[in-house]
Amino acid sequence: MAVDSQLASWEVFMQSKPGANYIHAGGVHAADKNMALQNARDTYTRRGEGTSIWVVPTDAIVASNPDDNDMLFDPANDKVYRMPTFYTMPEGAKAI
């Protein structure tokens, strides 16, 4: 008999209400796109949690390497001028 297959792994992203960000919910296994979408629906919306689903093959996700964290993320730490609180507003002026 062939090696057992539990089908391919997919990552599931759910949108909780229209306009909201898609958030990673977990994974499912499926052989094809239709099955992945249906399995995600049957697994992750049992309590009406979602209005929209994305499924992505797990091996299509590219993740950053934690070893590169200082190079990737630390340089942004001192760019305080990107934050609105960096700027002083004259007394009495209202924020937009």
Add this chain to the structure above:
Amino acid sequence: MELLEKTEEVRRELLKHFEEKIERGDAIEPRDKMPDAYRKHLIRQMSQHAHSEVIGMQPEGNWITRAPSLRAKQILLAKIQDEGGHGLYLYSAAETLGISRSEMIAQLHSGKAKYSNIFNYPALTWADVGAIGWLVDGAAIVNQVSLQRTSYGPYSRAMVRICKEESFHQRQGYEIMTTMMRGTKDQQEMAQDAMNRWWWPSLMMFGPHDSESPHSGDAVKWKIKRHSNDELRQKFIDKTVQQAQVIGLKIPDTDLKWNESKGGYDHGAIDWNEFYRVISGNGPCNKQRMEHHKKVHNEGAWVREAAEAYRMKQEKKLIHL
């Protein structure tokens, strides 16, 4: 020789870095470097947890077709389905550690991976469905709430989702027991009988006493485990005894008494011989549960193969278009 020393030095450095991270309370994510022992411990614990959810579907599943009302059937089916879902979340979380679901299932079938001992007991009457929901899920929830803060990110996130969903499980079990205790004499006897059979195995679910627990050292240091077996067991007992009293069920432990100084109950001795007998394969249902799982797995193989074959054919068609 120099190389070996160098490797050892790197290893120590990494371990130090890892443990500092744990100390700070940072979550560990799949691509982070982690000690082999941490990865192995998680794979063992998470796959056992996933298998328990899936094998746990069997004793209750045994009652779906006989549930005594449409409402009871609906709730039971939804609950068992949740358990399947929770198994699925946990398999997916465990896969981030580099083990596939197929491998985990193969380990279950070979006996290398375990599942919770509690499911080696039979669900004999409808009251057992109540007792399982109330006691077994009640015990599981105490454990799972604690695991929401476990150090491995994917495990912790799965536990948060699971706890949110499981909150109704313990209630449905308690509701069944309550209804039966308010019912006919037959029903009351059935409920007490189920209580008598499930109480002690439920206490065993928390594992050996802290003084005897073989795996807890590293698991506590690395914050996989956040509370000790005995702490969790105590929490469960204190909560459950009170609920039993409210509906008039007796706890089958003549040594059980309130200890004012610790603010909790003292309980009688747990029969660890029974625990080890069941764990080593001689429980009432060990064989039945595993045979069922293997049978379903084997009978489903042609369906999974067909789904794979279909996908490959479709992909080929696309290429030739």
Add this chain to the structure above:
Amino acid sequence: MNTITKQQALYKYSLRLGDNALIHSYRLSEWCSNAPILEEDLALTNFALDMIGRAQAILGYAGQLGDMEKTADDLAYRRGEREYYNNLIIEMPNGDFANTIARLLFVSVYEFYFFSELQNSSDPTLAAIAAKTLKEVKYHMAHARDWVLRLGDGTDESRSRMQAAVSALWMYTGELFETDEAAAILQDANIAVDMPPLKEKWNAIVRQILADAAIAIPADEYMQTGSSKGVHTEHLGHILSEMQYLQRTYPEAIW
């Protein structure tokens, strides 16, 4: 000359709809912890849950129409074999996964067209139930269709199992479109669904899906019948004796 009143007709018509949902949910729930992959276990259980919900609503309604007021549970748990009106195809054993999927396809396509029509029923309760059910059934149909295609064009084994399932169940499909006295009375009152156009639509879509899956369609030969008179296969009795066991053993108990 009618032998039953309109009220009695509505009672029986509702029972049939409720029984179909109840018994189909029973069969699908038997897959719980038995499906080929965990994800499919969840899917089939979802369908069973949809159907129990539908059974509760329809049998609850039927319970108000009979000679004595009854609950959905009374009707589910205290009627005998000859008082059940579900279609025969519904009570057939699950068989293998292909057989369960073939039934789900036949029944969900039928229900899709049936409830599409029933939405326009002059009976407001049935119309409301139909509108809700339609959403569920659309999904059952998509799920069944996708699996029929996969199994039909999967491996040699899956194709032969799919073919065997379709061939075995085909003789139970004709009964879905039968009209009895109750349905005829209700059709005059614009309550019931007109069956002949339904059968045409069903045939077109089912034949298309089976053709796409390269599954041969059995010649329309003899079609089994009987459920509208409460005459069933032997399988129903076993379902009821299991389902009703606790209610029958402890008639005084409330669960």
